[in-house]
Amino acid sequence: MLPGEGGPLTLGAVAYDPKVVTIWDGFRRWFAARDFAFDFVLYSNYERQVEDLLAGRIHVAWNSPLAWVRARRLGEAAGRPVRAVAMRDTDCDLTSVVVVRAESPVAEVGQLRGATVAVGAVDSPQATLLPLAHLGDAGLVAGADFKVRRFDVGVGLHGDHIGGEREAARALAGGEVDAACMIDGNHLLFSTEGTLAPGATRVLTQTPPYDHCNMTVSAEADPAAVEAFTGLLRSMDYADPEVRPLLDLEGLKEWWPGRLEGYRPLEAAVDRLGFYDASGRVTAAEYEP
Amino acid sequence: MVTVVELDDLGFDRGAHLLVDRALRGQPPGTVVEVRGSDRHLAVHLRSWARRRGHGVAGARVIAGGAEARRWHGAERAGGARPGEVVERAPASWGVAARGALVEAGGPPLAGIDLDAKAEVWTDLAPKLYAQALASQWDPAVAVDWDEPHLHDDVEAAVVQVMTYLVENEQTALVVPARFLGRIHPHYREVVQFLAVQVADEARHVEVFTRRALLHGEALGVSGAGGRASLQTLMAEAELSLASFLLSVLGEGTFLNLLSFLEHHAPDPVTRQVSRLALADEARHVAFGQAHLEHRVACDPSLRSRLRAATERRHAALARTAGLAPEVFDALVVLAAGGWSTEAVGRGWDRVMALQAEMDEGRQRRLVRLGFPPAEAAALSGLHTRNFM
Numbered sequence: 001m002l003p004g005e006g007g008p009l010t011l012g013a014v015a016y017d018p019k020v021v022t023i024w025d026g027f028r029r030w031f032a033a034r035d036f037a038f039d040f041v042l043y044s045n046y047e048r049q050v051e052d053l054l055a056g057r058i059h060v061a062w063n064s065p066l067a068w069v070r071a072r073r074l075g076e077a078a079g080r081p082v083r084a085v086a087m088r089d090t091d092c093d094l095t096s097v098v099v100v101r102a103e104s105p106v107a108e109v110g111q112l113r114g115a116t117v118a119v120g121a122v123d124s125p126q127a128t129l130l131p132l133a134h135l136g137d138a139g140l141v142a143g144a145d146f147k148v149r150r151f152d153v154g155v156g157l158h159g160d161h162i163g164g165e166r167e168a169a170r171a172l173a174g175g176e177v178d179a180a181c182m183i184d185g186n187h188l189l190f191s192t193e194g195t196l197a198p199g200a201t202r203v204l205t206q207t208p209p210y211d212h213c214n215m216t217v218s219a220e221a222d223p224a225a226v227e228a229f230t231g232l233l234r235s236m237d238y239a240d241p242e243v244r245p246l247l248d249l250e251g252l253k254e255w256w257p258g259r260l261e262g263y264r265p266l267e268a269a270v271d272r273l274g275f276y277d278a279s280g281r282v283t284a285a286e287y288e289p
Numbered sequence: 290m291v292t293v294v295e296l297d298d299l300g301f302d303r304g305a306h307l308l309v310d311r312a313l314r315g316q317p318p319g320t321v322v323e324v325r326g327s328d329r330h331l332a333v334h335l336r337s338w339a340r341r342r343g344h345g346v347a348g349a350r351v352i353a354g355g356a357e358a359r360r361w362h363g364a365e366r367a368g369g370a371r372p373g374e375v376v377e378r379a380p381a382s383w384g385v386a387a388r389g390a391l392v393e394a395g396g397p398p399l400a401g402i403d404l405d406a407k408a409e410v411w412t413d414l415a416p417k418l419y420a421q422a423l424a425s426q427w428d429p430a431v432a433v434d435w436d437e438p439h440l441h442d443d444v445e446a447a448v449v450q451v452m453t454y455l456v457e458n459e460q461t462a463l464v465v466p467a468r469f470l471g472r473i474h475p476h477y478r479e480v481v482q483f484l485a486v487q488v489a490d491e492a493r494h495v496e497v498f499t500r501r502a503l504l505h506g507e508a509l510g511v512s513g514a515g516g517r518a519s520l521q522t523l524m525a526e527a528e529l530s531l532a533s534f535l536l537s538v539l540g541e542g543t544f545l546n547l548l549s550f551l552e553h554h555a556p557d558p559v560t561r562q563v564s565r566l567a568l569a570d571e572a573r574h575v576a577f578g579q580a581h582l583e584h585r586v587a588c589d590p591s592l593r594s595r596l597r598a599a600t601e602r603r604h605a606a607l608a609r610t611a612g613l614a615p616e617v618f619d620a621l622v623v624l625a626a627g628g629w630s631t632e633a634v635g636r637g638w639d640r641v642m643a644l645q646a647e648m649d650e651g652r653q654r655r656l657v658r659l660g661f662p663p664a665e666a667a668a669l670s671g672l673h674t675r676n677f678m
Binding site: 089090092093094095097183184185187188191192198199202203206237238239241242244245251253254 | 300301302303329330333334336337338340341342343354355356359360362363393394395396
């Protein structure tokens with residue numbers, strides 16, 4: 001059903017984990033109980049989801065930050081700009097860290113020259129693109145000034161699959177690499193779950209804050225339906241026992257309005273590393289979602 | 290005034306969040322807590338921890354969010370913790386929460402728990418009888434001296450036959466409470482606990498009677514079709530109170546006399562020991578069933594007519610069956626005789642006759658305690674299965 005034809009508002013989500021079905025099936029029932037016609041489509045990767053959003057096959061995409069960057073570029077190039085209408089409270093002001101072993105002689109970023117740095121999947125904003133761009137800002141060019149060891153787990157999922165980051169952390173703990181990149185929350189997770197021994201690592205540098213996922217809507221989506229959808233998302237209350245388990249699974253306490261300033265670092269990283277071109281075409285090497 | 294949490298060198302990778310959580314507990318949203326410490330990852334980890342918990346962060350300060358309080362919105366206590374505080378009807382929404390726990394709203398309701406009313410399941414004696422049951426547990430390997438001389442083959446065969454009969458009865462007595470266990474709301478936990486121990490008791494009885502049967506040989510006795518038919522009517526009873534009445538008050542009640550008979554008249558010490566041990570357990574089961582039924586009848590006197598109907602229904606169902614297998618009856622006589630002289634057999638016969646009279650008297654006494662007039666108690670006792678259980 002195309003936008004404006006009176007069918008349900010259709011959302012695309014990437015099935016990076018079986019829980020995605022539980023989450024969106026639950027939200028669908030929650031919306032239905034509030035007389036809001038809603039359906040969802042699952043994708044195996046973000047590139048296809050973004051392309052379908054621009055092609056009008058879905059109205060809303062639950063997008064990774066990288067998928068947002070591409071959707072924005074594709075939309076503007078086509079003269080049909082997309083909008084970010086909502087995000088999780090936990091999507092705002094994240095950081096990534098570049099971590100070394102505690103006893104490493106590397107005391108400052110410049111000393112990574114000639115070192116090997118582990119990153120996540122090629123398309124992970126938090127474990128690859130943003131930290132590599134951050135090191136670039138510090139004057140170190142990936143591949144030229146230091147070697148990159150990439151852990152391509154779940155390529156096409158834009159880093160939603162934690163596997164690449166965990167493998168990078170394991171490589172650091174095992175002494176195979178000199179540094180590893182990961183999102184701040186995963187450094188804490190890896191340190192508590194035992195992938196990294198507590199106290200065995202040191203944060204060498206931390207990126208500036210950036211934002212993560214958002215609900216991206218196409219230019220053609222019915223504005224009234226989008227407004228109703230956004231209003232219902234915002235009304236989801238953590239005190240509601242029906243919706244709380246779904247919020248827990250999705251990793252938020254409340255939905256916030258979308259904001260765009262938090263994507264500037266990733267836009268810059270995408271340009272620096274040549275992941276997409278200005279019109280949203282995939283230009284990254286060795287990227288096959 | 291801003292609360293300060295001093296973490297020293299404790300990191301969030303080693304439990305620092307507990308101290309911050311403690312400072313934030315019960316505080317309204319917007320409350321500011323300043324976190325100080327020397328762990329090198331404090332700033333990175335505090336930020337990501339707070340974000341996940343729905344708190345704000347400004348530098349080293351955490352600004353309390355409202356998620357924790359919202360999570361407990363609509364939570365309720367699952368009644369009072371003490372047995373005296375059980376509620377009249379336990380809601381399915383409490384699930385398997387401990388009685389008295391603060392239950393977060395949501396989650397799947399208990400499924401398949403249809404015995405959820407105090408009037409249906411409870412007895413005030415349950416906590417006491419459960420405690421007694423636990424204190425009275427015994428280990429067959431220790432409580433019974435299994436070394437004993439071989440009896441005369443004919444007498445031994447009688448003992449084996451009686452043991453074979455007891456095993457099928459105990460297996461039934463195990464299954465009946467086990468079927469109800471999973472249907473009772475865990476709020477009435479002392480009842481569930483008591484029945485769980487009752488099931489364990491029966492499992493042990495099955496073991497010791499089997500072990501006694503095989504003590505000197507390899508073959509068990511016979512199992513009559515009529516006896517098994519009688520036992521299966523017990524398993525078919527779907528209502529807790531009726532099943533408890535038929536099994537514990539009438540069936541196990543009758544078995545008290547039988548086990549006491551075996552304790553006194555069995556020709557060998559092992560049979561006497563296992564009968565004595567099982568008797569103590571069964572007496573507890575009867576006490577529980579009797580207390581449960583007395584509570585039920587007090588709440589609902591019309592239950593008596595349903596108890597009567599259940600007895601009559603079972604009698605009708607068994608009218609065309611043989612009841613106690615003749616092999617079992619004869620074995621009881623030989624066992625009580627202890628030998629094959631005419632004098633011994635006559636004595637054994639008299640003892641079994643006396644046993645049946647005692648069984649009838651015991652049933653009538655328990656029925657009268659449930660409020661049945663003596664004449665009706667006598668009539669109902671007479672309808673009880675000839676298979677004893």
